[in-house]
Amino acid sequence: MPAETKLNQFSLELLARIINAEPAPIAAACFSTVSTDSRTTRPGECFFAIAGENFDGHDYVADAFAKGAACAVVDKDIRQAGQNILKVGDAVKALGDWARWYRREMNFTVAAITGSVGKTTTRQIIYHVLGRHFRVSQSPKNFNNYIGLPLTLLAARPDDEIVVAEIGANRPGEVSYLTRVACPDIALVTNVYPVHLSGFGDLRTIAAEKLSIAEALRPDGTLIINQDCKTLAGACREKNLSFVSFGKSPASDMQVTDISHTGRESSFTINGCRLTLPLPGLANVENACAACAVCSRFGITVEDFAHALRTLPAVPMRAELLNIGNLTILNDCYNANPASMKNALDILLDLAKDSHRRPVFICGDMAELGRQSDALHVELGRMVANAKVKLLITVGALTKLTAKTARTAAQYNMHIESFDNTASLCNNLKELIKDSDIVLVKGSRSVGLEKAADALKGFFS
Numbered sequence: 001m002p003a004e005t006k007l008n009q010f011s012l013e014l015l016a017r018i019i020n021a022e023p024a025p026i027a028a029a030c031f032s033t034v035s036t037d038s039r040t041t042r043p044g045e046c047f048f049a050i051a052g053e054n055f056d057g058h059d060y061v062a063d064a065f066a067k068g069a070a071c072a073v074v075d076k077d078i079r080q081a082g083q084n085i086l087k088v089g090d091a092v093k094a095l096g097d098w099a100r101w102y103r104r105e106m107n108f109t110v111a112a113i114t115g116s117v118g119k120t121t122t123r124q125i126i127y128h129v130l131g132r133h134f135r136v137s138q139s140p141k142n143f144n145n146y147i148g149l150p151l152t153l154l155a156a157r158p159d160d161e162i163v164v165a166e167i168g169a170n171r172p173g174e175v176s177y178l179t180r181v182a183c184p185d186i187a188l189v190t191n192v193y194p195v196h197l198s199g200f201g202d203l204r205t206i207a208a209e210k211l212s213i214a215e216a217l218r219p220d221g222t223l224i225i226n227q228d229c230k231t232l233a234g235a236c237r238e239k240n241l242s243f244v245s246f247g248k249s250p251a252s253d254m255q256v257t258d259i260s261h262t263g264r265e266s267s268f269t270i271n272g273c274r275l276t277l278p279l280p281g282l283a284n285v286e287n288a289c290a291a292c293a294v295c296s297r298f299g300i301t302v303e304d305f306a307h308a309l310r311t312l313p314a315v316p317m318r319a320e321l322l323n324i325g326n327l328t329i330l331n332d333c334y335n336a337n338p339a340s341m342k343n344a345l346d347i348l349l350d351l352a353k354d355s356h357r358r359p360v361f362i363c364g365d366m367a368e369l370g371r372q373s374d375a376l377h378v379e380l381g382r383m384v385a386n387a388k389v390k391l392l393i394t395v396g397a398l399t400k401l402t403a404k405t406a407r408t409a410a411q412y413n414m415h416i417e418s419f420d421n422t423a424s425l426c427n428n429l430k431e432l433i434k435d436s437d438i439v440l441v442k443g444s445r446s447v448g449l450e451k452a453a454d455a456l457k458g459f460f461s
Contacts, residue, residue, distance in 0.1 A: 007032040008158055012071050012084055015046065018101045019073065019094035021086035029084060031070040034098070034154050036147060043068030048095050049078070050147060057091070092146050099150030100181045108137070108160045110153075111294055112182050114167040114175055114213050115190030115226075116206065117340045118287045119144065121279070121315050122190055125291035126164050129308040130298060134161045142334075144168035149178045162298070169209055170368065171199035176212040186297050187213040188224045190290050192232045193339035198370035207235040214241055224293050226286070227252040246293040247286070254296065256289040263351030264321060273302040278312055280350065281319055283343035317450065319347055324460040327433070328357070330440040333449040336366045338376050341442065345387040348440040352388065357438050361389045362425070362452055364443015365396030374401060381405025385414070393432060394418045395425050395447055422448045426455045435460055 009030040015021070031046040038060035041047055047064035049057035049072055061072045061080060071084035075091040088094040103110065111126060113119050120142050127138040137160045139152040144166035152165045167178045179187070192207045200206045210232070214223045225232055227245035236243050246254040258269040259282065266277045266285050270292055277288050292305050314320045317334040328351065332344045345361070352359040361384060369376050381402040384392055392414060394403045403416045417432060419425040429452060433439060439456065443449045 012046075012086070015071070015073075015098065016086055019086070019088055019097045021073065021088045021094070029070050034095070034151070035064070035069070036095070036151065038063040038067065041067040041069050044070050046070055047072045048091050049074045049076070050091055050095070051075075061085075095147065095150045096177070096181045099153045100183070103153045103181070103183055106156060106158070106160075108156055109162050109186070109298075110165060110182050110184045111162065111186040111188065111297075112165045112167050112179065112184035112213060113188045113190065113294075114169070114210050115188070116193035116195040116210075117337065117343075118190040118283060118290070119166045119168065120334075121284060121318055122188070122287040122290050122294075123164050123166055124315050125288055125309070125312060126294050128312050129291065129295050129300060129305055130162055130164070132308050133300065133304075134298070135159055136162045136164060138164040139166045142166060142168070144178075146174070146178070150181060153182065167213060169199075170196045172205065172209055175209050176215055179213050179216040183216050183218060184213070185218045185221050186224065186294055187217055187221065188290060188294055189213060189226065189232060190287065191226045191339075192229045193337065194369070194372065194376070195337040195339070196368045197372050198368045201370065203231050204235070207231045211235055211239065211241065222297055224290070224297075226290065228286075244293060246289045254289060254293045256285060259285055261285065261350065263347055263354045270305075271302050273306055275302075275306040275309055277309055279314070279319060280321070281343050281347040283340070284319065317453075319344065322453075322457070324457050326435045327456065327460040328355075328438045329453060329456055330438065330442075331450075331453045332440065332442040333364070333453055334445065336364065336442050336444045337369075338366065338380065341366065341380055342383055344440055344442050345383055345389075348389070348438065349387045351438050355438065357436055358390045358434065359388060360391040360393070360433065360437045360439040361387070362393045362439060362441045362443075362449060363395065363399050363402060364422075364447030364449045365398040367444035367446050373398060377401040378405045381407075382409045385409035385411075388412070390414060391432065391437075392416045393425065395422055395443060395449065395452075396420070399443075422451050425452055429455050430459050433459070 035041040035045045036048050036050050041064045047069040058076045073086045130136045137156045143152045156163045169175045189210045223243040225243050227249045228247035245252045256268050260267050320331040322329040377398045384406040441453045
């Protein structure tokens with residue numbers, strides 16, 4: 001974004017009215033952008049004091065004012081003499097209310113993405129391609145919740161033309177709320193898989209939740225879905241939702257065919273045009289097809305899309321291939337669920353076949369799977385054996401089930417080591433890994449396997 005872009009200025013009186021705050025500001029003042037982190041608050045910003053699991057923003061209101069904040073929005077009694085304090089019933093809701101108003105006042109188009117897996121990679125592809133033709137803003141990292149989605153919208157500059165946003169959910173109702181904040185022009189559902197089952201319970205509930213992204217579509221908006229997800233397509237038809245589809249199915253409006261892939265890239269055809277994707281795995285082909293469907297709504301041809309795809313950078317910690325000396329790391333440790341585990345294991349198998357090197361899997365627990373957790377960790381053990389993993393290293397209590405199943409299912413000599421936590425793993429990692437290995441590192445974020453990936457980089461660089 002050009003440095004000279006001027007930010008809009010908003011009065012505190014307007015803000016107080018939109019978020020239903022009291023009392024009125026004590027001084028006539030304006031602010032430009034918002035902040036939820038006092039460490040990075042800049043002069044003239046509005047600080048929203050958000051209470052989280054580990055920190056409470058109300059403890060840092062004075063710090064924010066010391067950095068030059070124009071005002072603070074709070075939902076607790078805060079005394080700060082001589083400063084503009086706006087009291088609301090719920091600071092998180094107030095942030096959403098302000099973001100909803102801001103989104104409707106600005107002229108940018110919103111493309112919103114939800115789905116069980118692939119949201120971030122799909123978003124990065126869309127951003128990369130559209131950025132060649134438009135002024136585009138996107139979610140920082142995976143800002144897709146009650147706080148992140150509003151911040152994504154509010155970070156858009158006055159001359160941005162498109163905002164690409166993620167919408168996530170752990171339980172029913174979240175997508176619906178966030179969609180009402182984003183009011184998208186284009187809504188994409190990448191897929192539906194058994195993820196966050198502790199909050200949703202079953203696949204039909206997940207499909208219904210994801211499809212609630214269509215509830216606040218602009219009147220001329222477009223819903224795009226994965227035709228290959230039968231549960232998703234069926235739910236659309238039950239709801240009489242109009243949609244555009246992508247996928248391998250001949251029924252798709254944008255069909256991907258002739259797929260071939262190695263451990264490092266994939267090739268496929270869309271509408272007669274051959275594309276090369278510098279990301280490994282069948283799942284990333286699906287992500288690219290979804291992105292192509294979105295980009296086509298902005299007039300991007302498949303040929304233009306194919307050309308831009310050639311320079312797509314890797315997405316950190318998502319099937320990210322790292323070469324550290326002779327060691328190859330498949331760094332996919334951002335999060336994990338049964339679908340993404342299978343995708344990653346397929347890539348590991350391809351890499352091992354291509355290079356004839358030892359496939360190693362550092363496997364962390366999969367979180368938030370509810371009553372199906374044990375069964376899905378057992379199934380993961382069978383997937384590990386099918387991927388011909390030679391060394392399986394598990395981290396956490398649940399993956400002990402994975403290790404037990406893999407040992408039984410493997411019709412070959414598989415070496416298995418299990419650790420209670422990532423710290424214990426890192427203390428033993430150097431003795432287990434050879435510099436010629438291909439190592440997949442993957443688990444739910446709560447396991448913290450990025451520390452293992454960093455340790456490997458240190459050992460072999």
